[in-house]
Every structure is written in structure tokens, then in C-alpha cells.
Amino acid sequence: MAPQYFRTGYTVVEAVQYGLAEYADSPWAIRGREVPQWFVxxxxxxxxxxxxxxxxxxYLRVSTANGSLRVGPDDWIxxxxxxxxxxxxxxAMSKDYRPEPNSDEVA
Incomplete structure (x- = not known):
């Protein structure tokens, strides 16, 4: 499955949307996409x-340049x-980011 790329200003990111994972489910619920290798x-x-x-x-806890941040349902990593x-x-994704089709800027 093709990766999802988005642009904000001059920055292009590859992103996955986190889905709702109930307690009995796997916590790795990525919405509608195959989990990319960088995520794994x-x-x-x-x-x-x-x-x-x-x-x-x-929820997921992600180590970022701004510290450890919590990801909830519908947020993006x-x-x-x-x-x-x-x-x-x-x-923020809806407001600041736009789809970037066929981008090879993110390895």
C-alpha cells in the first residue's frame, strides 16, 4: 500500500493516523493503511x-524532538x-497539512 505524504510549508512528512484501540484490541490500530517500516x-x-x-x-506515547507526546484516536504520527x-x-492535520501525492522526499 502506498505511503501517505503531507506537506506543511516546505516540510513533507510521511504520516499514519492512529485509530481507536479498545482495551481488548491491539494497541497498534493504524487507520486504513499498512503500517510503514519506519513505524515498526x-x-x-x-x-x-x-x-x-x-x-x-x-494511546501511544511517541518520543519526539519536543519530548514524549501522547497520541490518541484520530491523531497522526x-x-x-x-x-x-x-x-x-x-x-492541526486538517488545518496545516495538505496531501503530497507521489512524494519521494521522505526516505
């Missing part, structure tokens, strides 16, 4: 870890061309 690698290196929320659902992980809220 980041999880294997403990840069992305599951975290159970008190609301009977899973992105990687830029330097490999830096970002957490983008659904609202």
Missing part, C-alpha cells in the same frame, strides 16, 4: 510505545525527511 522500527526501538488510558482504550518523529493532532 520506531516501535522496536521504544520510540513509540502503547500506553493504556483510563478511558478503556489504548509522522516522520520527516530527517527521520524525526512528530505527533500531529487531527485538527
Amino acid at each position: 522500527d520506531a516501535a522496536g526501538n521504544d520510540l513509540i510505545v502503547p500506553e493504556f488510558g483510563g478511558e478503556d482504550c489504548w 509522522a516522520r520527516d525527511a530527517r527521520g524525526v518523529l512528530r505527533v500531529i493532532t487531527s485538527a
Whole structure:
């Protein structure tokens, strides 16, 4: 499945949207896409870890340049061309990012 790329200003990111993962489900619920290898690698290196929320659902904790950030349902996890992980809220993705078709700027 093709990766999803988005642009904000001069920055292009590859991103996946986190889905709702209830307690009994796997915490790795990525919406509508195959999980990219960079995501699998980041999880294997403990840069992305599951975290159970008190609301009977899973969240992910992502190590970013801005510290450890929590990802909830509908938020996005992105990687830029330097490999830096970002957490983008659904609202910020809708407001600030645009689809970038057929981009090869992110390795």
C-alpha cells in the first residue's frame, strides 16, 4: 500500500493516523493503511510505545524532538525527511497539512 505524504510549508512528512484501540484490541490500530517500516522500527526501538488510558482504550506515547507526546484516536504520527518523529493532532492535520501525492522526499 502506498505511503501517505503531507506537506506543511516546505516540510513533507510521511504520516499514519492512529485509530481507536479498545482495551481488548491491539494497541497498534493504524487507520486504513499498512503500517510503514519506519513505524515498526520506531516501535522496536521504544520510540513509540502503547500506553493504556483510563478511558478503556489504548494511546501511544511517541518520543519526539519536543519530548514524549501522547497520541490518541484520530491523531497522526509522522516522520520527516530527517527521520524525526512528530505527533500531529487531527485538527492541526486538517488545518496545516495538505496531501503530497507521489512524494519521494521522505526516505
